[in-house]
Amino acid sequence: MQSSIQNKHSLKPVLITGNVEISPNVFVISWKRAGDFDPGQVVKITADLKDAPRIYSICSGNREENISVLFNVKPGGVLTPHLSQMKPGELIYVSEPYGSFSCDESSAWWIATGTGIAPFYSMIRSGRFQNKKLLHGVSYANQFYFEDYLQKVLGSNYICCCSRDKNGVHFPGRITDYLQGLPELPKADKYYLCGQALMVVEVRDLLIQKGVPYSQIYAEIFF
């Protein structure tokens, strides 16, 4: 008999209900939601049971009909080039949602780079964005996924940092440049980071250097 842990990580077939390219080489793939999940949780996905599954944050709201994840196509990758070509009605294998990257109602900063926006977008789509400030860092302006929606919902609490396109609209530089330029950071706030390991480590070091207690910092890493 399988344990609950094994069940949680075992893969089950689902039919794709949508697969949309929202930016060059960046897709949102969806399937029908079968149960509850907490915004911030992840799922494992593979297109072929012979290949090791990859972990992705859910980016859809917890009351929506479908579960969606955001992924970018990694050239030469085993999963994403194939996944990007798949059509509604085709089969993929997914795990149950798991993980505990979730926020309470206290004041917090959400800090993401690239597709690391996904868990925060899920929290916003689930209506959990009170007292939250979102910093999104990307290289090019077309990587501000869901920008219109986020702008509408979060207003001035949505800060876009763009390191390579200098367009006068977004903050010109990396997230660390933006944070470095702030005179001080609220020490009682919580800070949630999601993105590549190096960004997480650099931002965390900077927050600590600016006086934020490390116990207030939580990170979701890609692996």
Add this chain to the structure above:
Amino acid sequence: METIKEPLFGKTLKELVQITVDLGLPKFTAGQIADWLYKKQINSLEEMSNLSRKTRELLAEKYDFGTNPTVKVQVSADGTKKYLFVTGKHQFIETAMIPDDDRVTVCVSSQVGCKMGCLFCMTAKQGFQGQLLAGEIVNQIRSIDEAEAVSNIVYMGMGEPFDNLDEVLKSIEILTSDWGYAMSPRRITVSSIGIVPSMMRFLNESEAHLAISLHTPFDEQRKSLMPVQIAYPIAEVVDEIRKWDFSGQRRVSFEYILFKGLNDTPIHVKELARLLNGIKCRINLIRFHPVPGTPLVSPDEETITHFKNQLNDKGIFTSIRASRGQDIYAACGLLSTKEQNSLKDKG
């Protein structure tokens, strides 16, 4: 343009058989090649003298021998050595050799950099730069001065072994097979932060010892030290371990770095005893050697000893790991980071 050839060093016997089949060579050639790769101290295909010239030429068209010498070594006053290897353009990995009476332990890296982002780790500050192949892992043992004397191997260097499990398992197969180095798996320990699915596969497919980086039994505290706690809570890791039989020769241990005022209190002792209840295991307490930008410090010796005694009183066999090589960059990741920064400074 020079073609990059695939290394033969690091291939399993099964892979070598496939190579010989693909090249139209007799299958027994695979055994001969394995013998040259893993049992003899040669470094080129040319030296495989019981293979015909034609066979060697066929191999050399597609393959390199694949071993890699050290580029730097630091020697500590206590005999510990830190070796540096280059794996790619400007990518460095570290290997430590720790002599102790009649034992020679080698601490190998499994990745270049690391994705796991632990707050107290120097390697984390490099980010993730790439996976090591099985051959690059075994090479860290084979190409050091003490290769012939190695008695124990620990996968506790740079990187998270369970994030590169296929290559780690292959390297263990090479180290423990009769056609390879024929070491006992009981002399090999793989240390992980506890990626549950990979850990289950490791326990199924290998006989090597397991070490888990625990560092605090409390969920919220571990989240702020080790982001992996969000995906794979330590309670789940321990629940899974509880199902395995460690009463025989196979061991499980828990690594616990002590941080002053953070995880060295009686409450932690109590919770550790509760968490590990019923598991035949040991705890290795580790002194923290500060890394730049990290707001953590080690407690004093008295606190460390008291913490150890409290755990032993609770029935958990606990020891304090000796700090070795403190006069060199012995904390994992320090030397390679210094070397990379030095390269960057030179432009």
